Amino acid sequence: MNGQTEVLNRAVEQYLRAFVHNKPKSWGKLLLWTEWCYNTSIHSAIGISPFEVSFGRKPPSIPQYLTGDYQVITVDNILNEREAVFTKLHKKLSKAQERMKLTADMHRRDVMFEPGEWVMVKL
Secondary structure, eight states: OHHHHHHHHHHHHHHHHHHHTTOGGGHHHHHHHHHHHHHHSOOTTTSSOHHHHHHSSOOOOOOOOOTTSOSSHHHHHHHHHHHHHHHHHHHHHHHHHHHHHHHHHHTOOOOOOOTTOOOOOOO
């Protein structure tokens, strides 16, 4: 379990670092959205999202907000801010994911083995 926790912590840390590097004190406000993004993203190791693993169904989607849908200006402003955060977060998370993949790929190599060959397996 400790190894899984380390991977999760690294992923959340990477997400937050990518998004709040200009305003480091704002990370607490974005932790909820970081958790939502992590839990609703499809993970390559399992092929589905952690949300699906836990609840057995696809995660709920948050509909995109169109400016002017609400007559109350405060609600309109809050939803516009949320939409801007989602857009920015999506761009930052995609960029962070690309960086993680590049880093991981630097340590990978193609190795071919013949049937009957002995290999060392690290578990």
